[in-house]
Amino acid sequence: MEPLTKKITIDRSSPVPLYFQFAQQLQNLIEAGELPPGTKLSNEIVMADEFGLSRPTMRQAMQHLVNKGLLARKRGVGTQVVTNRIRRQVEFTSLYEDLERDGRRPTTQVLTVETAPAEAAVATALGLEEGQPVVSIERLRLADDQPIALLHNYLPEGVIELDLEALAEGGLYQQMRRSGAALSTAEQTIGARRATAAEARLLDEARGATLLTMTRTAFDGSGKPVEYGSHVYRASRYSFEMTVAAH
Incomplete structure (x- = not known):
């Protein structure tokens, strides 16, 4: 699978909050089937470093998608895409x-x-x-x-x-x-x-x-x-x- 850094672009000149830019693009990938249910994501610290975002910003983006039912955090497994709501x-x-x-x-x-x-x-x-x-x-x-x-x-x-x-x-x-x-x-x-x-x-x-x-x-x-x-x-x-x- 092509890395997320090739699929998600952060525009720091945009008035749209950074966490929402990341969350919205990740949501689009999930809903388009490019990240099918069961796909495991890197931990938030790694992804924050990959995208040049602060850890609180990445945590906010991931929590946004957890709240929408698109991601789930499981102990011992990490964060993964879940079946569409x-x-x-x-x-x-x-x-x-x-x-x-x-x-x-x-x-x-x-x-x-x-x-x-x-x-x-x-x-x-x-x-x-x-x-x-x-x-x-x-x-x-x-x-x-x-x-x-x-x-x-x-x-x-x-x-x-x-x-x-x-x-x-x-x-x-x-x-x-x-x-x-x-x-x-x-x-x-x-x-x-x-x-x-x-x-x-x-x-x-x-x-x-x-x-x-x-x-x-x-x-x-x-x-x-x-x-x-x-x-x-x-x-x-x-x-x-x-x-x-x-x-």
Whole structure:
């Protein structure tokens, strides 16, 4: 592979910060496939010397790309390019459908399926009394054999008869539609928080790593809530995208 010094040029007369010049050009190389996933980079001290940059400037450039999910630092391995982050449009589709459409080979591990009393947040979202029974589903969603999201879904009793085999092989919304449950609209909220120890273990992340969160309530054509989801996603491998219009 041609050395990075042949591919990246630093313009010291430019008003663009030096760290951003380096990070942007390295990002372009990654996204163009010239630095495929798994490519190991020299350590920051060596690269700083190669490009005539200070060590803090190089550290800032590398951290910028770590934060964007394009690089990962691994103890004993160093810094390397990681699989491109999955970008999901914010629309009324399931994660399984989005991954399948993106050619990312989704698979599912069904962790638990049980009938349980609705906690306050679940009951409020589904228009039920707290403590009323709901069907609780917990799944781990993978893309190309890499864990991406931990999904918790709650359904009022009687919405559908769950097929556990189909649940492991496809998406919940697909099964709901096949069962005749009409999905019309949804309300959702996106946020972020730190991973718990259990979440970090399941998602192959460091304890306390940042996770994206999404809660969603789905409604049928009459406006009745038929599903509530509370999901967490690996921020290092996943992002939400949306299109906004000016008025």
